[in-house]
Amino acid sequence: MDGYQRRTEKKKENIRKAAFELFAxxxxxxxxxxxxxxxxxxxxxxxxxxxxxxxxxxxxxxxxFFNTEMEKFNQIINADISYPKKVEKILFDRMELTKSISTDFIKSITDPGIQKLIEEWTNTKAMPAMMELIEQGRHGGYIHPNITTEAILLYFHIFTEAIQHPELFANVNKQTIIDIGHLFFYGLVGQPKKD
Structure with a gap:
């Protein structure tokens, strides 16, 4: 890439960054x-x-934006940390992201072309990554083998929908969010039941 192309790419990057900040x-x-x-x-x-x-x-x-978020998600999935820490980090990252983006931005993405892009990205990148995360949980014994993948995906979806309402978490401290992560894994019982 020559100097002209580098400058062009830098300008495009600055334009996308400015647009994202304003859109968000x-x-x-x-x-x-x-x-x-x-x-x-x-x-x-x-x-x-x-x-x-x-x-x-x-x-x-x-x-x-999606590609950057996917890269972060994949880094967490492939990190050498425990499964609960991976999910906790994903939840924290989602909450932090949600705080920085206005609901007007999310609601204003109604263009059919953009909706198609989101759907395509979800099917080709986000879902395979989620399936990998679920398989890691199953393999590590964190997800009960009798719970269907569909139920897990719906659970993640419900949780993600809740996270997209920053007003719910505006005055929540870090320990409460850790507790929510614990609830996410173990429910109200507090820990896996040993028979």
Whole structure:
């Protein structure tokens, strides 16, 4: 890659970063290309030249965001730490992420092209990673062998939906979140029952 291409890629990266920060704070619909250009210190024409439209920029931003999150998720899955620590870290990361993103951003992603991108990403990247996490839990004896994968995925989904409401966790301390992680694994009994 020559100097021109490096500068171009750096500008694109700055534009995506600026767009993400604005989208995460105000939602996609409330942010204009002019605001993104100002924050990225480029002209609106540059954004159109690089991305074609606000919709295409939004897709690029979301795709990069998902890929970054997937990379973090895979690092946790492959880390040399206990299974409960992996799930705890995933939960903490999700909660921290949720605190930094406005609900307007999540709600404003209604474009059919973006919805298709999210669906495709979920099926090809997120679900295989979740299946790997579940298999690690089964293999380590943390997940009861009689619990179906469908039930586990629904449980994760319910938990993830709750986490996407930062107001629920606004005044929650770290120990409470650790306790929630414990509940996640062992329910109200507090620990696996020994027969």
């Amino acid at each position: 704070t105000y939602g996609v619909e409330k942010v204009s290309v002019a605001e993104i250009a100002k924050k990225a210190n480029v002209s609106p024409v540059t954004i159109y030249n690089y991305f074609g439209s606000k919709e295409d920029l939004t897709k690029s931003v979301i795709e990069e």
